[in-house]
Amino acid sequence: MSDDLTGTTEIRLCCLLWARPGQEAGLAAYEDTVLALVAEHGGEVLQRAASDGADGHPHEVQLYRFGSSGDLDGYLADPRRTALAAERDRVVERTELFPVQVR
Structure with missing residues (x-):
């Protein structure tokens, strides 16, 4: 994370995703969309x-x-994304999201 001239902090994240059994293609399609x-x-x-x-x-x-x-926060609250919550629940079994430093 780094501060820019406006004082905002850049956020870098890693997201690990596990598909529900048999839903690997569904997970990929959902992620393509969001x-x-x-x-x-x-x-x-x-x-x-x-x-x-x-x-x-x-x-x-x-x-x-x-x-x-x-x-x-804007991305997470995007109504197009939140409207897909049921699809996400159908295809995604587990998610881990955490901040990282990219080197």
Whole structure:
């Protein structure tokens, strides 16, 4: 995280996602939809990687940054995103989200 000249703090996050059994494609499709909204909220998807989920590993790993906590809050509250809550619950079994420093 770093301060810019306006005093806002950039946020960098890692998100680990596990699909419900048999919903790997559904998880990817849901993420395609909601991650398309990130840029509209001052964010950027830095990296997105998929795995087969073997041995309990996540099915998807994402790294992204937001210009400020307000930008992140705006993304999380976006009505297009929140309208998909039932779809998310249907395809996503577990999520871990935590701040990181990208080196």
